[in-house]
Amino acid sequence: MRPKSSQPPKKPTTPARTRSQPSHEIRIIGGQWRRTVIKVLDKPGLRPTPDRVRETLFNWLGQDLAGWRCVDAFAGTGALGLEAASRGASHVVALEQDPDLVKALLQQIERLKATGVHVQRGDAVAAMHRLTAGAFDLVFLDPPFEGPWFEPALQASRKLVPVGGWIYLEAPVAWGAEALELLHLKLERHLKAGAVHAHLLQRTA
Numbered sequence: 001m002r003p004k005s006s007q008p009p010k011k012p013t014t015p016a017r018t019r020s021q022p023s024h025e026i027r028i029i030g031g032q033w034r035r036t037v038i039k040v041l042d043k044p045g046l047r048p049t050p051d052r053v054r055e056t057l058f059n060w061l062g063q064d065l066a067g068w069r070c071v072d073a074f075a076g077t078g079a080l081g082l083e084a085a086s087r088g089a090s091h092v093v094a095l096e097q098d099p100d101l102v103k104a105l106l107q108q109i110e111r112l113k114a115t116g117v118h119v120q121r122g123d124a125v126a127a128m129h130r131l132t133a134g135a136f137d138l139v140f141l142d143p144p145f146e147g148p149w150f151e152p153a154l155q156a157s158r159k160l161v162p163v164g165g166w167i168y169l170e171a172p173v174a175w176g177a178e179a180l181e182l183l184h185l186k187l188e189r190h191l192k193a194g195a196v197h198a199h200l201l202q203r204t205a
Contacts, residue, residue: 026079029055030063031086033112038077041104048077049142049170053191053198057168058087060189060200061138065089071131071139071160073124073153078105078117080140080168085117089138092117093131095124125149128156138166145172145195154183154201161203169199 026048028036040048049057057080058065066088072081075094085092094117096102102121109117120127124143139157143149150171157167167185169175174197180187181204189200 026051026077028079028083028086030058030083031088033082033086033114036086036112038079038082038108039104040077041100043098043101046076046101047142047145047196048079050193050196053170053193053196054079054083056191057198057200058083061166063087065138068137069135071095071128071136071157073128073139073157074142074144074149075105075119075124076101076142078108078119080142081117082108082112082114084138084140085114090116093136094119095127096121097123125152125156128153128160131160133159134162134165136160136165138168140168142170150175151183154185158183158185158203163203163205165203167201167203169201171197171199173197175199 024040025037026040028034029051065084068089069091070081070084070089072078072092072094075081075096078094081092081094094105102119105119139160141153141157143153172195177187184203184205185201186204187199188202191198
């Protein structure tokens, strides 16, 4: 199912990590696994998406994601993908390169019996190019803030959703309408929380 409206739907018709995180665990905040703990490994640059940002994101999208197909690129702890699965997403592909994070995410999936979440180890941008174009409703993008990841990731993720599909982006700066228009994306929602700019984008063409 895919979005058919220009506004974020409550149901489909078709997210990183704060440096000030005080502990080494976070919690899923909604759905069937609400309050479930996700352990956060001590890794440089690992910034689990803050609770406030995740809560706002899923208010934008709607709490019920039943039937959605999602990609969690640069998955890290997998918090965004697991949050989506907790709220009913039927298929989540988590892309992560770090072997320790992959192992921890697989263990979390096994504990939850999250059979709809599938982990692929490797470079997230390259992996997105290998996924089926137009087959997903939503892509979560939370690249490392240091590095030239953002435009290549947006280019790759745009191909994974149909026109009207959704991309969620976390970045250290706000992306403006002109830059997004060149990528055939439209900004629907924006939130700044500390050092994180959260964007909900829609593919326009």
